[in-house]
Amino acid sequence: MRTWRIGTVEVEQTALPGIGLRHEFTTRSGRRLGIVSHRTGRRDLVIYDPDDPDRACETVKLNDEEADALAELLGAPRIVQRLNALHREVEGLVSLQLPITPGTPYAGRPMSEARVRTRTGASIVAVVREGQVFASPAPDFVFAAGDVVVVVGSPESTSAVADILAHG
Numbered sequence: 001m002r003t004w005r006i007g008t009v010e011v012e013q014t015a016l017p018g019i020g021l022r023h024e025f026t027t028r029s030g031r032r033l034g035i036v037s038h039r040t041g042r043r044d045l046v047i048y049d050p051d052d053p054d055r056a057c058e059t060v061k062l063n064d065e066e067a068d069a070l071a072e073l074l075g076a077p078r079i080v081q082r083l084n085a086l087h088r089e090v091e092g093l094v095s096l097q098l099p100i101t102p103g104t105p106y107a108g109r110p111m112s113e114a115r116v117r118t119r120t121g122a123s124i125v126a127v128v129r130e131g132q133v134f135a136s137p138a139p140d141f142v143f144a145a146g147d148v149v150v151v152v153g154s155p156e157s158t159s160a161v162a163d164i165l166a167h168g
Contacts, residue, residue, distance in 0.1 A: 021045075022142045026053070043067040068131035095125070095150060098165050102145040105168035112139035120160040122153025 001015040014022045016036065024034035024046075032048035034056075047058040062070065100107050106114050117125055127134045127141065127149040134141065143149070151161045 001109070021158060043072070043163055069132045092154055093152065094155050094158055095152045096162060097128075097152060098162050099150045100143045100147040100149060100165065103143075104166055106143045106165055107145040109138055109143060110139065111141045111143060113141075114164055116151070117160050118155040120153065120162060122151050122157035122161045124149055124161075125152050126150040 004011055004013075005124045008072075009025050011023055011025045011160075014024070016022055020036060020038040020040075022034055026032050030054040031050060034046035034048070036044040037119060038044070043062045045062060046056050049055040049057040056124060102153040111124060111127075113160060116122060124137060125135070126149075127137050127143070128150070129144060129146065149161075149165060151158050153161070
């Protein structure tokens with residue numbers, strides 16, 4: 001078992017031989033929740049019995065599309081909330097969510113080719129693709145049509161990134 005923290009929440013990861021991985025945490029109200037990631041790609045959302053945190057009282061099986069939808073509902077808005085909180089703390093810092101549309105020059109090309117940081121000083125901090133968040137993508141990350149790129153910088157630099165991603 002491996003344990004780490006995400007903010008103030010302690011997450012436990014347990015290998016399930018022949019099955020996959022289980023991640024669990026306890027909410028502030030004392031409820032225990034888990035996600036079982038099967039080797040097959042299936043995900044199970046597990047809600048444990050409040051009176052016996054070792055007994056599952058509900059298991060919701062999620063296919064890929066359902067897991068993606070849940071991740072999008074929970075993940076992307078949290079990134080935006082965190083960035084908005086950062087904006088309040090750092091004067092002059094803004095973030096933009098920029099779509100990669102099918103006609104843009106960077107659809108299907110690696111992020112490094114846009115040279116965003118070098119050309120503008122702004123940073124790409126995440127890419128959201130079909131509900132999955134890729135935080136701090138590497139330079140070899142390939143943009144796809146439909147991606148939403150989250151950029152942080154000054155108003156001028158983020159505006160310049162919008163122009164680069166739209167027109168090259």
